[in-house]
Amino acid sequence: MNKKTIRDIDWQGKRALVRVDFNVPLDDNEVITDDTRIRAALPTIRYLLGNGASVVLMSHLGRPKKKVVEKLRLRPVVGRLSELLPEAQKVTSIRVTTGEAALATARSLQPGEVLLLENTRFDPREEANDDEMAQELAQLGDVYVNDAFGSAHRAHASTEGVARHLPAVAGFLMEAELNALYGALENPQRPFVTVIGGAKISDKIGVMENLLGRVDALLVGGGMANTFLLAQGYRLGDSLVEPESVEIAHTLIEKAKATSARLLLPTDAVIADAFSAEAQHRVVPVTDVPDGWRILDIGPESVGAYQEALKGAKTIIWNGPMGVFEMSPFARGTLAIAQAMAEATEAGATTVVGGGDSVAAVEQSGLASKISHISTGGGASLELLEGRTLPGVAILQDR
Ligand code: ADP
Ligand code: MG
Numbered sequence: 001m002n003k004k005t006i007r008d009i010d011w012q013g014k015r016a017l018v019r020v021d022f023n024v025p026l027d028d029n030e031v032i033t034d035d036t037r038i039r040a041a042l043p044t045i046r047y048l049l050g051n052g053a054s055v056v057l058m059s060h061l062g063r064p065k066k067k068v069v070e071k072l073r074l075r076p077v078v079g080r081l082s083e084l085l086p087e088a089q090k091v092t093s094i095r096v097t098t099g100e101a102a103l104a105t106a107r108s109l110q111p112g113e114v115l116l117l118e119n120t121r122f123d124p125r126e127e128a129n130d131d132e133m134a135q136e137l138a139q140l141g142d143v144y145v146n147d148a149f150g151s152a153h154r155a156h157a158s159t160e161g162v163a164r165h166l167p168a169v170a171g172f173l174m175e176a177e178l179n180a181l182y183g184a185l186e187n188p189q190r191p192f193v194t195v196i197g198g199a200k201i202s203d204k205i206g207v208m209e210n211l212l213g214r215v216d217a218l219l220v221g222g223g224m225a226n227t228f229l230l231a232q233g234y235r236l237g238d239s240l241v242e243p244e245s246v247e248i249a250h251t252l253i254e255k256a257k258a259t260s261a262r263l264l265l266p267t268d269a270v271i272a273d274a275f276s277a278e279a280q281h282r283v284v285p286v287t288d289v290p291d292g293w294r295i296l297d298i299g300p301e302s303v304g305a306y307q308e309a310l311k312g313a314k315t316i317i318w319n320g321p322m323g324v325f326e327m328s329p330f331a332r333g334t335l336a337i338a339q340a341m342a343e344a345t346e347a348g349a350t351t352v353v354g355g356g357d358s359v360a361a362v363e364q365s366g367l368a369s370k371i372s373h374i375s376t377g378g379g380a381s382l383e384l385l386e387g388r389t390l391p392g393v394a395i396l397q398d399r
Pocket of ligand 2: 355356357
Protein backbone atom coordinates (compact mmCIF):
# COMPACT_ATOMS: atom_id res chain seq x y z
CA MET A 1 0.00 0.00 0.00
CA ASN A 2 1.44 3.39 -0.96
CA LYS A 3 -0.37 5.34 1.77
CA LYS A 4 1.12 6.47 5.06
CA THR A 5 -0.14 4.70 8.13
CA ILE A 6 -0.19 5.37 11.85
CA ARG A 7 3.28 3.77 12.00
CA ASP A 8 4.67 6.79 10.13
CA ILE A 9 3.73 9.29 12.87
CA ASP A 10 5.40 10.11 16.18
CA TRP A 11 2.36 10.13 18.45
CA GLN A 12 3.92 11.29 21.71
CA GLY A 13 1.66 13.96 23.19
CA LYS A 14 -0.45 14.21 20.03
CA ARG A 15 -4.21 14.07 19.67
CA ALA A 16 -5.31 11.53 17.07
CA LEU A 17 -8.62 12.29 15.35
CA VAL A 18 -9.77 8.87 14.20
CA ARG A 19 -12.69 8.05 11.88
CA VAL A 20 -13.89 4.59 12.82
CA ASP A 21 -16.87 2.55 11.68
CA PHE A 22 -18.94 1.98 14.82
CA ASN A 23 -22.11 1.53 12.79
CA VAL A 24 -23.13 -1.48 14.89
CA PRO A 25 -26.54 -3.17 15.04
CA LEU A 26 -28.58 -2.19 18.14
CA ASP A 27 -31.71 -3.92 19.41
CA ASP A 28 -34.82 -2.09 20.71
CA ASN A 29 -33.19 -1.64 24.12
CA GLU A 30 -30.12 -0.10 22.50
CA VAL A 31 -28.04 -3.17 23.29
CA ILE A 32 -25.29 -3.91 20.77
CA THR A 33 -26.08 -7.25 19.11
CA ASP A 34 -22.78 -7.58 17.23
CA ASP A 35 -19.62 -5.74 18.29
CA THR A 36 -17.41 -6.94 15.42
CA ARG A 37 -16.92 -3.41 14.10
CA ILE A 38 -15.85 -2.08 17.48
CA ARG A 39 -13.36 -4.89 17.89
CA ALA A 40 -12.04 -4.28 14.39
CA ALA A 41 -10.94 -0.77 15.40
CA LEU A 42 -9.15 -1.84 18.60
CA PRO A 43 -5.67 -2.51 17.14
CA THR A 44 -5.48 1.07 15.86
CA ILE A 45 -6.78 2.62 19.09
CA ARG A 46 -4.44 0.47 21.20
CA TYR A 47 -1.46 1.43 19.07
CA LEU A 48 -2.23 5.13 19.41
CA LEU A 49 -2.73 4.93 23.18
CA GLY A 50 0.37 2.78 23.57
CA ASN A 51 2.45 5.35 21.73
CA GLY A 52 1.53 8.33 23.87
CA ALA A 53 -1.46 9.78 22.02
CA SER A 54 -4.91 10.75 23.15
CA VAL A 55 -7.70 9.62 20.85
CA VAL A 56 -10.78 11.42 19.56
CA LEU A 57 -13.10 8.99 17.78
CA MET A 58 -15.84 9.81 15.30
CA SER A 59 -18.33 7.55 13.56
CA HIS A 60 -21.76 7.48 12.05
CA LEU A 61 -24.49 5.15 13.26
CA GLY A 62 -27.51 4.24 11.15
CA ARG A 63 -29.32 6.71 8.93
CA PRO A 64 -30.48 9.64 11.06
CA LYS A 65 -31.25 11.72 7.94
CA LYS A 66 -29.39 14.88 8.93
CA LYS A 67 -30.94 15.39 12.38
CA VAL A 68 -30.57 14.18 15.96
CA VAL A 69 -32.31 10.83 16.49
CA GLU A 70 -32.23 9.76 20.14
CA LYS A 71 -32.09 6.06 19.27
CA LEU A 72 -29.03 6.60 17.10
CA ARG A 73 -26.80 8.23 19.68
CA LEU A 74 -23.39 6.59 20.05
CA ARG A 75 -23.70 6.33 23.84
CA PRO A 76 -24.27 2.51 23.88
CA VAL A 77 -20.99 2.12 22.03
CA VAL A 78 -18.89 3.90 24.63
CA GLY A 79 -19.81 1.35 27.32
CA ARG A 80 -18.74 -1.55 25.14
CA LEU A 81 -15.63 0.29 24.04
CA SER A 82 -14.45 0.92 27.58
CA GLU A 83 -14.95 -2.78 28.42
CA LEU A 84 -12.80 -3.69 25.43
CA LEU A 85 -10.11 -1.11 26.26
CA PRO A 86 -9.08 -1.72 29.87
CA GLU A 87 -5.72 -0.13 29.10
CA ALA A 88 -7.27 3.27 28.35
CA GLN A 89 -6.99 5.83 31.16
CA LYS A 90 -10.50 7.01 30.46
CA VAL A 91 -13.15 6.40 27.78
CA THR A 92 -15.87 9.03 27.54
CA SER A 93 -18.42 10.25 25.04
CA ILE A 94 -19.96 13.62 24.34
CA ARG A 95 -23.39 14.46 22.92
CA VAL A 96 -22.07 16.78 20.23
CA THR A 97 -19.82 16.26 17.22
CA THR A 98 -18.25 19.71 16.82
CA GLY A 99 -18.44 23.14 18.45
CA GLU A 100 -17.17 24.75 21.66
CA ALA A 101 -17.93 21.86 24.03
CA ALA A 102 -16.37 19.29 21.72
CA LEU A 103 -13.29 21.46 21.31
CA ALA A 104 -12.88 22.07 25.03
CA THR A 105 -13.29 18.38 25.86
CA ALA A 106 -10.91 17.28 23.12
CA ARG A 107 -8.28 19.80 24.24
CA SER A 108 -8.51 18.63 27.84
CA LEU A 109 -7.67 15.01 26.91
CA GLN A 110 -4.52 13.56 28.45
CA PRO A 111 -2.38 10.93 26.71
CA GLY A 112 -4.06 7.52 27.11
CA GLU A 113 -7.58 9.00 27.16
CA VAL A 114 -10.31 8.36 24.60
CA LEU A 115 -13.23 10.59 23.61
CA LEU A 116 -16.07 9.43 21.35
CA LEU A 117 -17.87 12.23 19.52
CA GLU A 118 -21.59 12.08 18.70
CA ASN A 119 -22.96 10.47 15.52
CA THR A 120 -21.45 12.48 12.65
CA ARG A 121 -24.61 12.09 10.55
CA PHE A 122 -26.70 14.10 13.03
CA ASP A 123 -25.05 17.10 11.38
CA PRO A 124 -26.55 17.86 7.95
CA ARG A 125 -23.12 19.06 6.83
CA GLU A 126 -21.53 15.60 7.17
CA GLU A 127 -22.94 13.97 4.05
CA ALA A 128 -22.68 17.25 2.13
CA ASN A 129 -18.93 17.11 2.79
CA ASP A 130 -19.23 20.69 4.01
CA ASP A 131 -15.86 22.35 4.39
CA GLU A 132 -16.82 24.31 7.50
CA MET A 133 -17.67 21.09 9.32
CA ALA A 134 -14.45 19.55 8.03
CA GLN A 135 -12.49 22.45 9.52
CA GLU A 136 -14.34 22.22 12.83
CA LEU A 137 -13.52 18.51 13.01
CA ALA A 138 -9.91 19.16 12.09
CA GLN A 139 -9.53 21.41 15.14
CA LEU A 140 -10.23 18.39 17.36
CA GLY A 141 -6.98 16.62 16.52
CA ASP A 142 -3.37 17.03 15.41
CA VAL A 143 -3.37 14.15 12.95
CA TYR A 144 -6.30 12.50 11.14
CA VAL A 145 -6.51 8.71 10.97
CA ASN A 146 -9.01 6.96 8.71
CA ASP A 147 -9.78 3.45 9.93
CA ALA A 148 -13.34 3.33 8.57
CA PHE A 149 -12.85 1.28 5.42
CA GLY A 150 -16.61 0.65 5.32
CA SER A 151 -17.21 4.38 4.78
CA ALA A 152 -14.21 5.08 2.53
CA HIS A 153 -16.35 5.11 -0.62
CA ARG A 154 -18.22 8.13 0.72
CA ALA A 155 -16.82 11.65 0.42
CA HIS A 156 -18.20 13.01 3.68
CA ALA A 157 -16.82 15.64 6.05
CA SER A 158 -15.52 13.01 8.49
CA THR A 159 -14.15 10.66 5.83
CA GLU A 160 -12.71 13.02 3.23
CA GLY A 161 -13.16 16.73 3.92
CA VAL A 162 -11.37 16.70 7.27
CA ALA A 163 -8.31 15.09 5.69
CA ARG A 164 -7.79 18.27 3.65
CA HIS A 165 -6.98 20.15 6.84
CA LEU A 166 -4.71 17.74 8.76
CA PRO A 167 -1.92 15.29 8.05
CA ALA A 168 -3.93 12.17 7.15
CA VAL A 169 -2.90 8.51 7.47
CA ALA A 170 -4.47 5.05 7.42
CA GLY A 171 -5.23 2.98 10.50
CA PHE A 172 -4.47 -0.73 10.74
CA LEU A 173 -7.92 -1.91 9.66
CA MET A 174 -7.84 0.36 6.62
CA GLU A 175 -4.34 -0.87 5.83
CA ALA A 176 -5.35 -4.53 6.14
CA GLU A 177 -8.39 -4.01 3.89
CA LEU A 178 -6.41 -2.20 1.21
CA ASN A 179 -3.55 -4.67 1.28
CA ALA A 180 -5.91 -7.63 0.98
CA LEU A 181 -8.22 -6.24 -1.69
CA TYR A 182 -5.69 -4.37 -3.84
CA GLY A 183 -3.15 -7.13 -3.33
CA ALA A 184 -5.52 -9.73 -4.71
CA LEU A 185 -6.81 -7.48 -7.46
CA GLU A 186 -3.59 -5.96 -8.73
CA ASN A 187 -0.92 -8.47 -7.96
CA PRO A 188 -2.64 -11.86 -7.80
CA GLN A 189 -0.90 -15.18 -7.61
CA ARG A 190 -2.36 -17.28 -10.40
CA PRO A 191 -4.64 -19.00 -11.07
CA PHE A 192 -6.85 -16.09 -10.00
CA VAL A 193 -10.50 -17.10 -9.68
CA THR A 194 -13.44 -14.93 -8.66
CA VAL A 195 -16.91 -15.95 -7.61
CA ILE A 196 -19.70 -13.44 -8.20
CA GLY A 197 -23.26 -13.86 -7.04
CA GLY A 198 -25.99 -12.02 -5.21
CA ALA A 199 -29.42 -10.87 -6.11
CA LYS A 200 -29.03 -8.54 -9.06
CA ILE A 201 -26.72 -8.40 -12.05
CA SER A 202 -27.25 -4.64 -12.20
CA ASP A 203 -25.41 -4.30 -8.85
CA LYS A 204 -22.43 -6.29 -10.09
CA ILE A 205 -21.87 -5.20 -13.69
CA GLY A 206 -19.06 -2.85 -12.74
CA VAL A 207 -17.32 -5.56 -10.74
CA MET A 208 -17.64 -8.10 -13.54
CA GLU A 209 -16.37 -5.67 -16.17
CA ASN A 210 -13.34 -4.83 -14.06
CA LEU A 211 -12.58 -8.44 -13.13
CA LEU A 212 -12.99 -10.04 -16.56
CA GLY A 213 -9.75 -8.55 -17.80
CA ARG A 214 -7.82 -9.70 -14.75
CA VAL A 215 -8.98 -13.17 -13.75
CA ASP A 216 -8.41 -16.67 -15.04
CA ALA A 217 -11.95 -17.75 -14.25
CA LEU A 218 -15.17 -16.06 -13.16
CA LEU A 219 -17.83 -18.25 -11.55
CA VAL A 220 -21.34 -16.82 -11.56
CA GLY A 221 -24.21 -17.77 -9.25
CA GLY A 222 -27.12 -16.30 -7.31
CA GLY A 223 -30.06 -14.44 -8.75
CA MET A 224 -27.78 -12.53 -11.11
CA ALA A 225 -26.83 -15.73 -12.96
CA ASN A 226 -30.47 -15.94 -14.10
CA THR A 227 -30.10 -12.96 -16.39
CA PHE A 228 -27.13 -14.68 -18.09
CA LEU A 229 -29.28 -17.77 -18.54
CA LEU A 230 -32.08 -15.61 -19.90
CA ALA A 231 -29.59 -14.13 -22.36
CA GLN A 232 -29.03 -17.65 -23.63
CA GLY A 233 -32.71 -18.06 -24.32
CA TYR A 234 -33.73 -20.34 -21.44
CA ARG A 235 -37.15 -20.06 -19.85
CA LEU A 236 -36.79 -19.49 -16.15
CA GLY A 237 -40.33 -19.61 -14.76
CA ASP A 238 -40.78 -17.17 -11.89
CA SER A 239 -37.04 -16.75 -11.25
CA LEU A 240 -35.70 -13.30 -10.43
CA VAL A 241 -34.55 -11.86 -13.78
CA GLU A 242 -33.65 -8.41 -15.06
CA PRO A 243 -34.72 -8.28 -18.71
CA GLU A 244 -33.25 -4.78 -19.01
CA SER A 245 -29.80 -6.27 -18.31
CA VAL A 246 -29.90 -9.06 -20.90
CA GLU A 247 -27.88 -6.92 -23.32
CA ILE A 248 -25.19 -6.37 -20.69
CA ALA A 249 -25.13 -10.10 -19.95
CA HIS A 250 -24.55 -10.74 -23.67
CA THR A 251 -21.77 -8.19 -23.75
CA LEU A 252 -20.07 -9.75 -20.73
CA ILE A 253 -20.28 -13.22 -22.28
CA GLU A 254 -18.70 -11.86 -25.48
CA LYS A 255 -16.06 -9.99 -23.50
CA ALA A 256 -15.16 -13.19 -21.68
CA LYS A 257 -14.71 -14.96 -25.01
CA ALA A 258 -12.36 -12.21 -26.16
CA THR A 259 -10.18 -12.60 -23.06
CA SER A 260 -8.57 -15.70 -21.67
CA ALA A 261 -10.96 -15.66 -18.69
CA ARG A 262 -13.32 -18.60 -18.37
CA LEU A 263 -16.88 -17.55 -17.52
CA LEU A 264 -18.75 -20.35 -15.75
CA LEU A 265 -22.54 -20.27 -15.45
CA PRO A 266 -24.70 -22.71 -13.49
CA THR A 267 -25.83 -25.79 -15.44
CA ASP A 268 -28.34 -26.94 -12.85
CA ALA A 269 -30.34 -25.30 -10.10
CA VAL A 270 -32.39 -25.87 -6.98
CA ILE A 271 -35.87 -24.65 -7.85
CA ALA A 272 -38.86 -24.04 -5.57
CA ASP A 273 -42.58 -23.54 -6.11
CA ALA A 274 -42.61 -20.51 -3.80
CA PHE A 275 -40.14 -18.05 -2.31
CA SER A 276 -40.19 -19.74 1.07
CA ALA A 277 -38.10 -22.10 3.19
CA GLU A 278 -41.16 -24.40 3.36
CA ALA A 279 -41.68 -24.48 -0.40
CA GLN A 280 -41.39 -27.70 -2.37
CA HIS A 281 -37.98 -27.84 -4.01
CA ARG A 282 -36.01 -30.01 -6.41
CA VAL A 283 -32.98 -30.03 -8.65
CA VAL A 284 -33.29 -29.52 -12.43
CA PRO A 285 -31.01 -28.61 -15.33
CA VAL A 286 -31.23 -24.85 -15.99
CA THR A 287 -32.90 -25.70 -19.30
CA ASP A 288 -35.88 -27.25 -17.47
CA VAL A 289 -37.35 -24.70 -15.08
CA PRO A 290 -41.15 -25.22 -15.16
CA ASP A 291 -43.61 -22.33 -15.13
CA GLY A 292 -44.50 -21.27 -11.60
CA TRP A 293 -41.10 -22.39 -10.21
CA ARG A 294 -38.05 -20.26 -9.44
CA ILE A 295 -34.30 -20.80 -9.15
CA LEU A 296 -33.17 -20.24 -5.55
CA ASP A 297 -29.72 -21.90 -5.54
CA ILE A 298 -27.14 -23.40 -7.87
CA GLY A 299 -27.46 -27.18 -8.19
CA PRO A 300 -25.03 -29.99 -7.24
CA GLU A 301 -23.52 -30.32 -10.73
CA SER A 302 -22.70 -26.59 -10.75
CA VAL A 303 -21.33 -26.86 -7.21
CA GLY A 304 -19.03 -29.65 -8.39
CA ALA A 305 -17.81 -27.63 -11.37
CA TYR A 306 -17.18 -24.54 -9.20
CA GLN A 307 -15.33 -26.59 -6.57
CA GLU A 308 -13.19 -27.99 -9.35
CA ALA A 309 -12.44 -24.48 -10.66
CA LEU A 310 -11.49 -23.30 -7.17
CA LYS A 311 -9.20 -26.25 -6.54
CA GLY A 312 -5.64 -25.18 -7.21
CA ALA A 313 -6.52 -21.48 -7.37
CA LYS A 314 -3.90 -19.31 -5.72
CA THR A 315 -6.03 -16.20 -5.37
CA ILE A 316 -9.81 -16.16 -4.87
CA ILE A 317 -12.13 -13.19 -4.48
CA TRP A 318 -15.75 -13.86 -3.66
CA ASN A 319 -18.64 -11.42 -3.71
CA GLY A 320 -22.29 -12.41 -3.57
CA PRO A 321 -24.08 -15.57 -2.35
CA MET A 322 -24.88 -18.42 -4.78
CA GLY A 323 -28.48 -18.68 -3.61
CA VAL A 324 -31.01 -17.57 -1.04
CA PHE A 325 -28.72 -18.80 1.74
CA GLU A 326 -30.97 -17.21 4.40
CA MET A 327 -33.28 -20.24 3.87
CA SER A 328 -31.51 -23.49 4.65
CA PRO A 329 -32.87 -25.51 1.66
CA PHE A 330 -31.15 -22.98 -0.62
CA ALA A 331 -27.90 -22.45 1.28
CA ARG A 332 -25.90 -25.40 -0.10
CA GLY A 333 -24.27 -23.65 -3.04
CA THR A 334 -23.14 -20.75 -0.90
CA LEU A 335 -21.81 -23.03 1.86
CA ALA A 336 -19.95 -25.11 -0.73
CA ILE A 337 -18.12 -22.00 -1.96
CA ALA A 338 -17.21 -21.07 1.63
CA GLN A 339 -15.93 -24.62 2.15
CA ALA A 340 -13.94 -24.61 -1.10
CA MET A 341 -12.37 -21.28 -0.15
CA ALA A 342 -11.44 -22.58 3.29
CA GLU A 343 -9.75 -25.58 1.66
CA ALA A 344 -7.95 -23.38 -0.85
CA THR A 345 -6.69 -21.18 2.00
CA GLU A 346 -5.37 -24.26 3.76
CA ALA A 347 -3.57 -25.19 0.55
CA GLY A 348 -1.85 -21.80 0.48
CA ALA A 349 -4.21 -19.60 -1.53
CA THR A 350 -5.06 -16.02 -0.64
CA THR A 351 -8.82 -15.80 -0.22
CA VAL A 352 -10.89 -12.65 0.14
CA VAL A 353 -14.62 -12.24 0.79
CA GLY A 354 -16.37 -8.88 0.32
CA GLY A 355 -20.03 -7.86 0.38
CA GLY A 356 -22.42 -7.61 3.31
CA ASP A 357 -24.46 -10.73 2.61
CA SER A 358 -21.52 -12.85 1.46
CA VAL A 359 -19.71 -12.02 4.69
CA ALA A 360 -22.84 -12.90 6.69
CA ALA A 361 -22.97 -16.24 4.85
CA VAL A 362 -19.34 -16.99 5.65
CA GLU A 363 -19.84 -16.08 9.29
CA GLN A 364 -22.92 -18.33 9.37
CA SER A 365 -20.89 -21.21 7.89
CA GLY A 366 -18.45 -21.10 10.80
CA LEU A 367 -15.57 -20.98 8.30
CA ALA A 368 -14.70 -17.30 8.67
CA SER A 369 -11.45 -17.99 10.49
CA LYS A 370 -10.30 -20.12 7.54
CA ILE A 371 -10.54 -17.29 5.01
CA SER A 372 -7.51 -15.01 4.52
CA HIS A 373 -9.48 -11.78 4.61
CA ILE A 374 -13.09 -10.90 5.31
CA SER A 375 -13.86 -7.35 4.35
CA THR A 376 -15.68 -5.14 6.84
CA GLY A 377 -16.92 -2.88 4.05
CA GLY A 378 -19.75 -4.04 1.81
CA GLY A 379 -20.23 -1.04 -0.46
CA ALA A 380 -16.61 0.05 -0.20
CA SER A 381 -15.26 -3.36 -1.21
CA LEU A 382 -17.67 -3.44 -4.15
CA GLU A 383 -16.53 -0.04 -5.41
CA LEU A 384 -12.91 -1.05 -4.99
CA LEU A 385 -13.54 -4.23 -7.00
CA GLU A 386 -15.19 -2.07 -9.67
CA GLY A 387 -11.84 -0.33 -10.01
CA ARG A 388 -13.15 2.95 -8.61
CA THR A 389 -11.12 5.26 -6.42
CA LEU A 390 -12.32 5.48 -2.83
CA PRO A 391 -12.34 9.16 -1.80
CA GLY A 392 -11.54 8.35 1.84
CA VAL A 393 -8.42 6.53 0.68
CA ALA A 394 -7.32 8.85 -2.11
CA ILE A 395 -7.09 11.79 0.31
CA LEU A 396 -4.62 10.03 2.65
CA GLN A 397 -0.96 11.03 2.41
CA ASP A 398 1.15 9.06 -0.04
CA ARG A 399 4.25 7.39 1.19
P1 ADP B 1 -23.57 -9.00 -1.15
O1 ADP B 1 -24.23 -8.24 -0.02
O2 ADP B 1 -22.70 -10.10 -0.64
O3 ADP B 1 -22.89 -8.08 -2.12
P2 ADP B 1 -26.03 -9.09 -2.64
O4 ADP B 1 -26.60 -8.05 -1.74
O5 ADP B 1 -25.71 -8.71 -4.03
O6 ADP B 1 -24.73 -9.75 -1.96
O7 ADP B 1 -27.02 -10.33 -2.74
C1 ADP B 1 -27.42 -11.07 -1.61
C2 ADP B 1 -28.85 -11.51 -1.73
O8 ADP B 1 -29.07 -12.21 -2.93
C3 ADP B 1 -29.23 -12.45 -0.62
O9 ADP B 1 -30.19 -11.84 0.21
C4 ADP B 1 -29.80 -13.68 -1.34
O10 ADP B 1 -30.97 -14.18 -0.75
C5 ADP B 1 -30.11 -13.12 -2.72
N1 ADP B 1 -30.13 -14.17 -3.74
C6 ADP B 1 -29.16 -15.03 -4.05
N2 ADP B 1 -29.56 -15.90 -5.00
C7 ADP B 1 -30.82 -15.58 -5.31
C8 ADP B 1 -31.79 -16.12 -6.21
N3 ADP B 1 -31.51 -17.15 -6.99
N4 ADP B 1 -33.01 -15.54 -6.26
C9 ADP B 1 -33.29 -14.48 -5.47
N5 ADP B 1 -32.43 -13.92 -4.59
C10 ADP B 1 -31.20 -14.46 -4.52
MG1 MG C 1 -26.09 -7.14 0.08
